[in-house]
Amino acid sequence: MHPVLFHIGSILVPSYGVMAAAGVLLGLATAQQSARAAGVSAAHVWNLCVVALCAAIAAERLLLVGANWAVLRRHPAWTLGLGMVHHPLLAGAGAAAGLAVAWWYAHRYRMPLAATADALAAPLALGLTFEQLGALLAGSGYGLAAGAHLKWAVTYRDPQAALWSGTPLGVPVHPVQAYAALGYFLLAALLFAWLPRERRRGDVAGIFLLGAGTAIYLTEIWRDPEGRGVVLHGALDGPQMAAVLMVVAGAAVLWERRSQRG
Numbered sequence: 001m002h003p004v005l006f007h008i009g010s011i012l013v014p015s016y017g018v019m020a021a022a023g024v025l026l027g028l029a030t031a032q033q034s035a036r037a038a039g040v041s042a043a044h045v046w047n048l049c050v051v052a053l054c055a056a057i058a059a060e061r062l063l064l065v066g067a068n069w070a071v072l073r074r075h076p077a078w079t080l081g082l083g084m085v086h087h088p089l090l091a092g093a094g095a096a097a098g099l100a101v102a103w104w105y106a107h108r109y110r111m112p113l114a115a116t117a118d119a120l121a122a123p124l125a126l127g128l129t130f131e132q133l134g135a136l137l138a139g140s141g142y143g144l145a146a147g148a149h150l151k152w153a154v155t156y157r158d159p160q161a162a163l164w165s166g167t168p169l170g171v172p173v174h175p176v177q178a179y180a181a182l183g184y185f186l187l188a189a190l191l192f193a194w195l196p197r198e199r200r201r202g203d204v205a206g207i208f209l210l211g212a213g214t215a216i217y218l219t220e221i222w223r224d225p226e227g228r229g230v231v232l233h234g235a236l237d238g239p240q241m242a243a244v245l246m247v248v249a250g251a252a253v254l255w256e257r258r259s260q261r262g
Contacts, residue, residue, distance in 0.1 A: 003138040003160040012160075019134025024053065027127035030192075031120060037195045038119035038204075040111060045119055048105045052098040059097035060090045088141075088228050088239050117205035122191035125208060129184040136177035139167030143174030143222045150174070166226065174222040183215035202253050209250025216243035 005015040028049055035045040106116050135141045136154075139161030145168075146153035153172035161167040187208065195204050220228070220240045229238030236244070 001137050001139060001154060001156055001158070001161065003158050003164060005137070014164075015137035016134040016140060019130050019137065023127035023130025023134075026130065027123040030126060031123040034122050034192070034195055035119040038115045038201075040115050040119045044105075044109055044111055045116065048102050048111070048116070049120070051105055052102040055101035056094035056098035060094040063090060063093050092238070092242065112201065114201035114205065118195060118201060118203070121204045121208035122188050122195060125184045125188035125191060125212065128212070129181045129188060132177045132181035132184060136175060136181065138165060140165040141177055142167050142224055143176035144224055146172045146174050148172070173224075176219050176222040179222065180215060180219040183219065184212070187211040187215065202256070206250045206253035209246045209253065211250075213243040213246030213250060216240070216246070 002015050004012045005018050006013050028046065031045050031049055032042045035042040102120075103113075105111075106113055132141075139156045139158075142156070142165065150172065152175060154175045155172050156162075156167045156169055159169070162169050190211070191204055191208060194207065217240050220237055220243070225237055229241075231238060231241045
């Protein structure tokens with residue numbers, strides 16, 4: 001695949017960064033429409049997304065600095081060039097920081113939490129679609145080795161993929177990032193179609209938690225387990241445990257909505 005999208009002189013422009021940025025921009029744009037459909041201030045949703053994104057990036061960057069502190073103490077200037085990499089631990093830290101700041105902003109400006117979550121669900125699923133496509137190009141979060149019979153297997157040969165993500169070279173692997181991207185895209189399409197029709201606040205957010213959790217859990221089956229953590233003596237990895245919690249939370253939200261309707 002293509003971990004480097006193009007060169008500008010000696011500067012490498014990584015595919016993952018470009019695709020992730022495209023997903024963020026598209027998510028911000030579509031959030032304006034979904035905010036109106038959910039009955040939430042589009043301006044407040046825009047500001048919430050920006051501050052949450054900044055918090056997520058800052059948390060990931062600080063975690064990288066902490067993990068590489070021994071080297072950066074000897075070479076402080078390297079901090080400016082510290083790359084953002086695709087890793088479940090970084091993603092978890094960024095998601096936690098972004099969620100905390102988003103909750104604070106919504107509470108500070110008295111935004112209805114359920115309706116705000118509904119407005120953000122579909123754009124978030126769309127942004128994750130592009131993030132996984134970027135991971136596919138970069139070789140990040142690569143899949144398990146696939147047999148020769150798997151016609152849609154991908155083989156990475158660019159040394160940058162091995163250097164940046166530890167991707168095995170010359171080995172056909174499951175394009176698990178494409179599996180995840182397809183799941184997120186279908187979820188986004190469902191949520192965009194459902195949002196104008198729903199009458200109970202929180203339903204769309206609950207469906208997002210169920211759908212995204214299911215997509216994460218299933219696609220982890222075909223991901224290489226290296227660096228993804230071990231839970232319950234290997235029965236689950238870290239992302240799968242998070243996926244189970246998402247499904248439980250989504251079911252709880254929908255059950256609460258159903259009880260309120262009753």
